[in-house]
Amino acid sequence: xxxxxxxxxxxxxxxxxxxxxxxxxxxxxxxxxxxxxxxxxxxxxxxxxxxxxxxxxxxxxxxxxxxxxxxxxxxxxxxxxxxxxxxxxxxxxxxxxxxxxxxxxxxxxxxxxxxxxxxxxxxxxxxxxxxxxxxxxxxxxxxxxxxxxxxxxxxxxxxxxxxxxxxxxxxxxxxxxxxxxxxxxxxxxxxxxxxxxxxxxxxxxxxxxxxxxxxxxxxxxxxxxxxxxxxxxxxxxxxxxxxxxxxxxxxxxxxxxxxxxxxxxxxxxxxxxxxxxxxxxxxxxxxxxxxxxxxxxxxxxxxxxxxxxxxxxxxxxxxxxxxxxxxxxxxxxxxxxxxxxxxxxxxxxxxxxxxxxxxxxxxxxxxxxxxxxxxxxxxxxxxxxxxxxxxxxxxxxxxxxxxxxxxxxxxxxxxxxxxxxxxxxxxxxxxxxxxxxxxxxxxxxxxxxxxxxxxxxxxxxxxxxxxxxxxxxxxxxxxxxxxxxxxxxxxxxxxxxxxxxxxxxxxxxxxxxxxxxxxxxxxxxxxxxxxxxxxxxxxxxxxxxxxxxxxxxxxxxxxxxxxxxxxx
Ligand code: ASP
Numbered sequence: 001x002x003x004x005x006x007x008x009x010x011x012x013x014x015x016x017x018x019x020x021x022x023x024x025x026x027x028x029x030x031x032x033x034x035x036x037x038x039x040x041x042x043x044x045x046x047x048x049x050x051x052x053x054x055x056x057x058x059x060x061x062x063x064x065x066x067x068x069x070x071x072x073x074x075x076x077x078x079x080x081x082x083x084x085x086x087x088x089x090x091x092x093x094x095x096x097x098x099x100x101x102x103x104x105x106x107x108x109x110x111x112x113x114x115x116x117x118x119x120x121x122x123x124x125x126x127x128x129x130x131x132x133x134x135x136x137x138x139x140x141x142x143x144x145x146x147x148x149x150x151x152x153x154x155x156x157x158x159x160x161x162x163x164x165x166x167x168x169x170x171x172x173x174x175x176x177x178x179x180x181x182x183x184x185x186x187x188x189x190x191x192x193x194x195x196x197x198x199x200x201x202x203x204x205x206x207x208x209x210x211x212x213x214x215x216x217x218x219x220x221x222x223x224x225x226x227x228x229x230x231x232x233x234x235x236x237x238x239x240x241x242x243x244x245x246x247x248x249x250x251x252x253x254x255x256x257x258x259x260x261x262x263x264x265x266x267x268x269x270x271x272x273x274x275x276x277x278x279x280x281x282x283x284x285x286x287x288x289x290x291x292x293x294x295x296x297x298x299x300x301x302x303x304x305x306x307x308x309x310x311x312x313x314x315x316x317x318x319x320x321x322x323x324x325x326x327x328x329x330x331x332x333x334x335x336x337x338x339x340x341x342x343x344x345x346x347x348x349x350x351x352x353x354x355x356x357x358x359x360x361x362x363x364x365x366x367x368x369x370x371x372x373x374x375x376x377x378x379x380x381x382x383x384x385x386x387x388x389x390x391x392x393x394x395x396x397x398x399x400x401x402x403x404x405x406x407x408x409x410x411x412x413x414x415x416x417x418x419x420x421x422x423x424x425x426x427x428x429x430x431x432x433x434x435x436x437x438x439x440x441x442x443x444x445x446x447x448x449x450x451x452x453x454x455x456x457x458x459x460x461x462x463x464x465x466x467x468x469x470x471x472x473x474x475x476x477x478x479x480x481x482x483x484x485x486x487x488x489x490x491x492x493x494x495x496x497x498x499x500x501x502x503x504x505x506x507x508x509x510x511x512x513x514x515x516x517x518x519x520x521x522x523x524x525x526x527x528x529x530x531x532x533x534x535x536x537x538x539x540x541x542x543x544x545x546x547x548x549x550x551x552x553x554x555x556x557x558x559x560x561x562x563x564x565x566x567x568x
Contacts, residue, residue, distance in 0.1 A: 008044020233522030279397030284472030319379025478523025
């Protein structure tokens with residue numbers, strides 16, 4: 001027998017009981033004749049008290065030794081009300097070391113001294129920390145909630161193959177050689193996209209799957225080469241049906257997991273508007289700072305050097321939202337971090353004078369024109385970028401994000417602000433390869449009102465697609481699918497596939513379309529990203545038990561590795 005109780009459950013009501021506990025030593029305090037130990041298990045921490053006599057029989061105790069003790073629950077003198085067991089301690093009368101530990105490479109505390117590399121190398125020790133353990137618990141709760149919600153709404157969880165043929169979803173595929181079919185390869189699926197569509201053709205009405213997907217691309221704080229999707233598909237739906245249902249889904253999660261009653265409808269912005277207003281298709285809309293186009297006032301006032309620019313746009317950072325004591329030096333330091341030219345800033349001061357960046361040569365009259373145009377109040381800062389259309393928007397979007405991430409302190413902003421971005425272009429032209437690329441994926445349908453553009457202006461055709469963005473992060477992405485052979489073939493052709501290739505790679509898929517394909521559409525959410533956003537963290541690795549680093553390596557198992565012949 002290892003324990004009568006766990007390390008998180010004994011409280012004042014247990015005083016007087018004889019108990020047996022097992023746990024890892026978290027902390028040792030030696031007070032001369034007495035020794036205090038904290039032991040930890042999955043459930044919590046309990047303080048132990050030993051007389052030196054008990055330990056005199058020569059054994060050494062170190063951090064992370066796993067011990068089993070027997071003792072009596074007594075009331076603690078100096079109580080710790082922060083933990084459930086903080087009012088008691090165990091007066092130990094018997095101890096056994098179950099397993100020793102070598103010296104630990106980093107402290108197993110909420111605020112550890114271990115950097116990411118070392119924590120990944122010894123991930124099992126990292127998981128002993130509350131921070132990571134609780135993340136895994138919260139992830140589990142989220143998954144359970146999702147499964148229950150979708151199942152109750154009639155969604156059937158169905159597994160689809162992971163070893164598949166190449167899937168055209170934009171990223172590179174991982175390849176797996178086949179032993180039985182020499183010279184042939186499987187691909188690890190990038191998503192169950194084609195299979196979930198085939199399920200719809202198979203008459204399944206609503207499908208979901210919580211599924212690992214694999215994409216050979218660079219890892220980042222919000223991206224892993226293997227990640228988990230909440231993948232969904234429904235038959236007989238249009239864009240509105242999908243957005244309406246999954247808005248309820250997200251609201252349900254916010255309520256159950258975060259206790260947030262999100263009542264309003266999610267904002268919907270078309271892709272084109274998102275680019276125009278925020279310079280990005282994944283805007284963080286919690287903070288305002290919409291782009292204001294200045295071309296007209298530049299022209300009207302003949303403002304030199306801006307007049308010849310294709311686009312001049314600006315944002316206003318309100319004094320009340322700005323987290324910095326405003327001195328020109330400080331503002332300069334902030335903006336000097338943005339290693340780009342083609343932008344300037346102006347601050348309107350309470351004494352009605354101006355501060356501005358070194359590259360701002362406007363006279364007072366022009367400065368006043370801008371201040372008036374932006375309806376600026378004393379203390380507000382204007383940031384103006386100029387140049388070629390696309391670069392100018394991207395630059396201002398970057399600046400906006402830097403401000404949001406580092407210096408914005410707007411009070412009462414919503415913790416979570418989901419927004420649907422809709423109507424992405426169907427295709428984008430890739431100059432390098434001289435062919436089109438799907439903006440979403442090749443199975444996305446064109447918008448009915450744009451179908452006429454597909455033949456002559458494919459780049460202008462908008463699609464029935466949507467992304468869900470929460471606080472500037474893409475959490476989900478989906479579309480209504482093509483359900484007509486001719487359109488599907490045309491898209492493949494635009495993507496550069498010859499008829500032969502279409503037949504070879506997608507013949508089975510196109511064939512299925514001949515058997516009465518229902519209209520259908522769906523969406524996939526990134527589970528790792530969703531939990532990361534809900535828990536207000538900024539690194540999805542913290543929610544994955546055994547993540548890979550940004551080079552796609554698992555530092556603990558040393559994966560990937562070279563193949564050694566004689567092991568094979
Ligand atoms: N398969 C798509 C993706 O992985 C999602 C979808 O269109 O449903 O992004």
